[in-house]
Amino acid sequence: MTGRKNFDLIKKNLCELGYKVSCFETAAEAAQYMDSQIDKKTVGFGGSVTLEQMGLYELLEKHNQVSWHQRMPEGKSSQEVRMEANAASVYISSVNAIAETGEIINIDGMGNRVASIFYGHEKVYLVAGENKIEKDYDAALYRARNVAAPLNAKRLGSATPCAAEGKQCFDCKSPGRICRGLFVLWGKPMASDYEIILIHENLGY
Numbered sequence: 001m002t003g004r005k006n007f008d009l010i011k012k013n014l015c016e017l018g019y020k021v022s023c024f025e026t027a028a029e030a031a032q033y034m035d036s037q038i039d040k041k042t043v044g045f046g047g048s049v050t051l052e053q054m055g056l057y058e059l060l061e062k063h064n065q066v067s068w069h070q071r072m073p074e075g076k077s078s079q080e081v082r083m084e085a086n087a088a089s090v091y092i093s094s095v096n097a098i099a100e101t102g103e104i105i106n107i108d109g110m111g112n113r114v115a116s117i118f119y120g121h122e123k124v125y126l127v128a129g130e131n132k133i134e135k136d137y138d139a140a141l142y143r144a145r146n147v148a149a150p151l152n153a154k155r156l157g158s159a160t161p162c163a164a165e166g167k168q169c170f171d172c173k174s175p176g177r178i179c180r181g182l183f184v185l186w187g188k189p190m191a192s193d194y195e196i197i198l199i200h201e202n203l204g205y
């Protein structure tokens, strides 16, 4: 237990880096807000336990066209759905770690999530429960590699040395390695609007 985190510093730093920042007490409140903001759009989701826990897909798909490989429609391959998500007007992802100094980190295996966050959308939303917040870049990088990635490998049942306990990274050379790319946003990319959603709950890994 880390206790309730104060969002004042991270919000200030993220705003200075060009992001819009919205803070919520609960995942349900954050999901309701996003549902009120995103209407009649094509929307892409990155792979995410956080978004699953928020129930966001079920809200948005009632009045948007949402593509998510965790909700596969009949007759399409997961690759097709990832490509659709990549081409959507709005893209939504969670993060593996976010530093109070403003750096946002994700590790990806397929690459669709990090590629989609970087470029090509009208607006990108990045969602983080307070368990994802660390004090600086080094701590955030450590979290992404040694907390988020092993727990995700365990969840996916990956044939990797971290998956048994999900407690640390062994920097493996396994064919099933899920850590293929490291993605750091140092500031808001120039071409699109970005909004960071911070939530006072522990969400995802």
Ligand code: SF4
Residues within 6 Å of the ligand: 145, 149, 150, 153, 160, 161, 162, 163, 168, 169, 170, 171, 172, 173, 174, 176, 177, 178, 179
């Ligand atoms: S590099 Fe390998 S051991 Fe480390 S977290 Fe990723 S899959 Fe697990």
